[in-house]
Amino acid sequence: MTGNATHRFSNTTILSVCGIDAPQVVTSAEIDTRLAGTYARVGLRPGMMQRLAGIEERRWWSPGTTFADGAAMAGAKALAEAGVDPKRVGLMVNTSVSRAHLEPSTAVGVHHALGLPSSCQNFDVTNACLGFVNGMQLAAAMIESGQVEYALVVNGEDARGIQEATIDRLNAGDSDARHVFAQFASMTLGSGAAAMVLGRADAHPEGHRFLGGVTRAGTEHHELCVGDMDDMRTDSTGLMTAGIALSTDLWAESAQEWDWAGGMDRYVIHQVSVVHTREICKALGIDEALVPLTFPTRGNIGPASIPFTLAREIDSLQDGDRVLLMGIGSGLNASLVEIVW
Numbered sequence: 001m002t003g004n005a006t007h008r009f010s011n012t013t014i015l016s017v018c019g020i021d022a023p024q025v026v027t028s029a030e031i032d033t034r035l036a037g038t039y040a041r042v043g044l045r046p047g048m049m050q051r052l053a054g055i056e057e058r059r060w061w062s063p064g065t066t067f068a069d070g071a072a073m074a075g076a077k078a079l080a081e082a083g084v085d086p087k088r089v090g091l092m093v094n095t096s097v098s099r100a101h102l103e104p105s106t107a108v109g110v111h112h113a114l115g116l117p118s119s120c121q122n123f124d125v126t127n128a129c130l131g132f133v134n135g136m137q138l139a140a141a142m143i144e145s146g147q148v149e150y151a152l153v154v155n156g157e158d159a160r161g162i163q164e165a166t167i168d169r170l171n172a173g174d175s176d177a178r179h180v181f182a183q184f185a186s187m188t189l190g191s192g193a194a195a196m197v198l199g200r201a202d203a204h205p206e207g208h209r210f211l212g213g214v215t216r217a218g219t220e221h222h223e224l225c226v227g228d229m230d231d232m233r234t235d236s237t238g239l240m241t242a243g244i245a246l247s248t249d250l251w252a253e254s255a256q257e258w259d260w261a262g263g264m265d266r267y268v269i270h271q272v273s274v275v276h277t278r279e280i281c282k283a284l285g286i287d288e289a290l291v292p293l294t295f296p297t298r299g300n301i302g303p304a305s306i307p308f309t310l311a312r313e314i315d316s317l318q319d320g321d322r323v324l325l326m327g328i329g330s331g332l333n334a335s336l337v338e339i340v341w
Helices: 028-034 036-042 048-053 067-082 106-114 131-144 160-170 177-182 236-258 274-284 302-311
Strands: 005-008 012-021 024-027 057-060 089-094 121-124 150-157 192-200 208-217 225-227 232-234 266-269 322-329 333-340
Touching (some): 012 302, 028 036, 028 048, 028 160, 036 177, 048 274, 067 089, 067 150, 089 106, 106 150, 131 192, 131 208, 150 302, 236 322, 236 333, 266 274
Parallel strands (some): 089 121, 266 322
Antiparallel strands (some): 005 208, 012 208, 024 057, 150 192, 208 333, 322 333
């Protein structure tokens, strides 16, 4: 059986969303310089990240600062901007792909750093680059069921480790052009953090309504991108082709019902590359002028990229604007969720 999963919310609102930049700028030209010997040996020209992905630079955390620190910084900022006392938060979901160990969860460190109460449930939800959106969906379900009054969704990602390990591996001398392309997606990643506070719409009419959305799975493609914190191997072309096909099916079954095709004021797409953005817009008939971009200077920040990009749009959004959050996560899963600003 094929089809979409639909979720609708009637009493959930977004009270704040924020992004935190990692401080160290690392240009694609700098990475090219470190890979110059490998490129020459395998017959490739530098500049692929700029030409193929449109990524000029990305960020790394400073030594001594972790992705979990970034998630905690984003969470503290989001709570302050929402005006919500941390003691009233009943749920904190960490959605980071990055992790230092298998257990305990990353969430416990963030919970401790934020000084959240012992009554605040906390755990990790991971689903590749869709984790943050899934965290929003889970938070809304718990708010609407009356289990919690406020929920905090956080994310922190760190690209430094995997990129330095990838550079060392490619420079080891036994890689060929095929290996370089398989590792290409690793070099497009970026570091950063984001957070969102959600609450009840009837208690906060000033908030931004989270209406719900749709998801669709294409898990027959689960081997197209496989990685850990040191090594990620990706069939970039196959992943994009399958992801766009999955998103097209998702859109075909839902766009008319939700009136997404012609009525949206902003489309916040997961930030991957210029090619991915162009192709998804073409496939779904989306006006590229309504798609804000952060990947050229931040790279792909994984699950943080959707809330991070949304946060940068806050000053340009007007009351009543319809915003569609759109993501594809390795595995594959695709999701579309609507916010009324």
